Amino acid sequence: MSAVGAxxxxxxxxxxxxxxxxxxxxxxxxxxxxxxxxxxGGRVGQPxxxxxxxxxxxxxxxxxxxxxxxxxxxxLLSSSLVVVALVPLVTAAPTVVPAxxxxxxxxxLVGTVAIALLGLDAGSAFGxxxxxxxxxxxxxxxxxxxxxxxALSVPVGSSSLSAIVDARRDDPASIAxxxxxxxxxxxxxxxxxxxxxxxxDNPSTHxxxxxxxxxMLLEASGRDLASLELGGWLRLSALLGLVGNLVLPWGxxxxxxxGELALGAVAxxxxxxxxxxxxxxxxxxxxxxxxFRVPELLAGSFVLAFLAVTASALVA
Amino acid sequence: xxxxxxxxxxxxxxxxxEPAPPLPEAEPAGAAGVLxxxxxxxxxxxxxxxxxxxxxxxxxxxxxxAERYGARLVASPRHADAVLVxxxxxxxxxxxxxxxxxxxxxxxxxxxxxxxxxxxxPFRDGYGVVGGADDVVPVDAEIPGCPPEPAAVVEALRRVxxx
Numbered sequence: 001m002s003a004v005g006a007x008x009x010x011x012x013x014x015x016x017x018x019x020x021x022x023x024x025x026x027x028x029x030x031x032x033x034x035x036x037x038x039x040x041g042g043r044v045g046q047p048x049x050x051x052x053x054x055x056x057x058x059x060x061x062x063x064x065x066x067x068x069x070x071x072x073x074x075x076l077l078s079s080s081l082v083v084v085a086l087v088p089l090v091t092a093a094p095t096v097v098p099a100x101x102x103x104x105x106x107x108x109l110v111g112t113v114a115i116a117l118l119g120l121d122a123g124s125a126f127g128x129x130x131x132x133x134x135x136x137x138x139x140x141x142x143x144x145x146x147x148x149x150x151a152l153s154v155p156v157g158s159s160s161l162s163a164i165v166d167a168r169r170d171d172p173a174s175i176a177x178x179x180x181x182x183x184x185x186x187x188x189x190x191x192x193x194x195x196x197x198x199x200x201d202n203p204s205t206h207x208x209x210x211x212x213x214x215x216m217l218l219e220a221s222g223r224d225l226a227s228l229e230l231g232g233w234l235r236l237s238a239l240l241g242l243v244g245n246l247v248l249p250w251g252x253x254x255x256x257x258x259g260e261l262a263l264g265a266v267a268x269x270x271x272x273x274x275x276x277x278x279x280x281x282x283x284x285x286x287x288x289x290x291x292f293r294v295p296e297l298l299a300g301s302f303v304l305a306f307l308a309v310t311a312s313a314l315v316a
Numbered sequence: 317x318x319x320x321x322x323x324x325x326x327x328x329x330x331x332x333x334e335p336a337p338p339l340p341e342a343e344p345a346g347a348a349g350v351l352x353x354x355x356x357x358x359x360x361x362x363x364x365x366x367x368x369x370x371x372x373x374x375x376x377x378x379x380x381x382a383e384r385y386g387a388r389l390v391a392s393p394r395h396a397d398a399v400l401v402x403x404x405x406x407x408x409x410x411x412x413x414x415x416x417x418x419x420x421x422x423x424x425x426x427x428x429x430x431x432x433x434x435x436x437x438p439f440r441d442g443y444g445v446v447g448g449a450d451d452v453v454p455v456d457a458e459i460p461g462c463p464p465e466p467a468a469v470v471e472a473l474r475r476v477x478x479x
């Protein structure tokens with residue numbers, strides 16, 4: 001099989017696995033949280049039911065909205081799908097399209113900007129507030145993502161994410177190196193901020209004044225809402241999967257054979273399940289940060305990323 | 317609270333949710349078939365004394381836990397499948413209620429919770445009251461009671477989600 005053909009197969013496998021798994025990942029975090037609150041279980045399948053129902057409903061457009069309201073959901077969903085196809089999740093085989101950290105960050109930003117424009121488009125007060133907060137967080141998150149992955153790429157000598165995951169699997173000692181630990185901790189904080197989880201944003205809030213991500217979606221309905229929610233969930237799953245592969249690089253396929261891909265998919269699902277449960281459990285114990293303290297948290301993670309770069313430069 | 321004492325508290329408390337009562341046997345209301353076990357609800361207080369709000373809060377609390385049957389309260393009528401009206405509809409809330417129902421995408425339901433929203437109740441002939449929810453918007457399901465018990469709210473919602 002040609003390199004391009006193999007790449008297409010990998011992309012299709014990753015997209016299919018993640019689209020099926022992303023709503024379940026969200027369901028698992030909700031389930032763990034509900035159990036800790038003393039509630040009954042049975043929530044793992046609920047995001048899937050919600051998604052199917054939204055897909056059947058006809059979207060309503062608020063009066064005065066422009067073409068942005070119709071394009072933004074598609075743009076967010078497709079940017080998430082591209083990220084899912086590029087990031088080394090099931091396999092760390094070298095890719096034809098470079099799964100470069102700059103490419104991944106840029107594609108994520110396309111979705112971020114699309115959703116911020118969507119929040120502004122309907123002209124409601126909460127949407128605009130959500131958009132401005134979202135852009136503030138995005139502006140603080142992006143440099144940290146770049147620095148953290150840069151610190152990981154220095155010892156490998158390549159900025160390709162699959163090369164980084166591959167190198168960490170071959171040399172497990174590098175996972176516990178100071179630079180590796182600092183960079184992963186910084187990355188975890190920005191992943192939480194980027195995907196709108198506690199302590200930066202509360203995904204289950206009904207209080208409009210504290211919303212960030214939800215505030216921008218207030219005017220979306222039906223199919224549009226399905227695209228936006230699935231796009232957000234895919235983003236969370238892809239970034240969780242990337243963190244999982246950086247921390248526990250075992251089980252990631254090295255090539256593109258069918259057996260390797262199947263094994264890689266199973267390993268990925270196990271890591272996603274574990275991380276989703278850890279995320280849900282951790283969220284029980286934290287409160288949402290006041291918005292003006294979010295920059296302090298993100299500045300802290302930037303410092304960690306900066307130290308990681310320094311450490312990797314000094315050690316290497 | 318430290319993480320350790322929080323973990324201890326969670327372990328000691330265990331599950332407080334009551335075991336699920338059997339699924340109520342009744343004709344599912346309105347658009348229930350299309351929803352497929354998922355019901356997002358926008359709550360509109362059209363002029364309530366807040367008795368219904370307390371019971372509604374309890375229905376979604378850990379003990380009755382309406383969320384396990386697929387129902388969820390949401391922040392926007394655009395996300396909702398059902399508009400849940402509490403209280404007698406006052407003059408000032410008649411138009412906002414109409415607009416909220418119009419902002420909810422089809423297929424949609426309107427549920428009147430409590431005797432006031434059903435057109436009876438203690439405030440029926442008040443000078444600021446237009447009437448029940450039925451006098452302003454078409455109502456698909458009713459929950460009687462003043463205020464209705466959380467169990468009655470959960471039962472009515474389960475009839476819609478079918479779970």
